[in-house]
Amino acid sequence: MTNMQQDALEIAGVRYRSRLLVGTGKYKDMDETRDAIEASGAEIVTVAVRRTNIGQNPGEANLLDVIPPDRYTILPNTAGCFTAEDAVRTCRLARELLDGRNLVKLEVLADQKTLFPNVVETIKAAEVLVKDGFDVMVYTSDDPIIARQLAEIGCVAVMPLAGLIGSGLGICNPYNLRIILEEATVPILVDAGVGTASDATIAMELGCAGVLMNTAIAGAQKPVLMAEAMKHAVLAGRGAYLAGRMPRRLYAAASSPWEGTFVGNE
């Protein structure tokens, strides 16, 4: 691969130009949501599944009118689920909601303070969902063994956290990510932890197939501008990864040749 134009992320047999996946939570309003998603260049966009407010806000704009499923690949999540059973139930509702589309983001959480994944329940849910025909992109911890198991179960992408959800702490353990990447058999995407553009670039330079973020954009002072910055950050990191960085060295190496120097020779 020497050409960024031909570079594509393949998930469940579909090729995407953008390696930035974005969430739709925490925006000020639907306009800001739409503008930020647009500016990010993302093609895969996550949504949550929740009870419809009965008898309230009848004229309220529907998120899927703003982020139309014929233009974006909608990735429904199982956020808020703490058991495999609840996550599976949520995915089945999401599939009905999206006219039978099978792509889901599985996340089974362990506690509200850390939003750390419960990997035992995550594995249970992944097994059921894969058997049920879902294409599962799975949020998990940065444990290389769990990541391997989730890939073996048949998840179409494994998405370890780089830091806690919504923390913006960046790539907290690049070494674990490197181990996960080294033996990856499916696309590995960083999901959660990114706080600013350089974090996204670092994730991509490590060799991640993509980055999924929400708060880093929605929580910025200017979300739409940050969305655009993230688009460039992911592209820059991907380009650098494909290009292969120069080796680090302890001492200087002049860029201008010594030969032909006409000062200091006498």
Next chain:
Amino acid sequence: MQIQLNGEAHPLDSSISLAELVERLGLTGKRLAVELNLEIVPRSQYADTRLNDGDRVEIVHAIGGG
């Protein structure tokens, strides 16, 4: 009769279909999904699905999330 609608008691004067319930709630044509007693009801079956006393109905939609 009474059903549980999105976790709250919802009285009905008679047994109606799911399609009628959705219509009464002003949700016809909206992008949503319905679960009846923990089973998904496909959109095509709303009209043929009658609600009974004590049924638990969940109506969900997509909202912002990460």
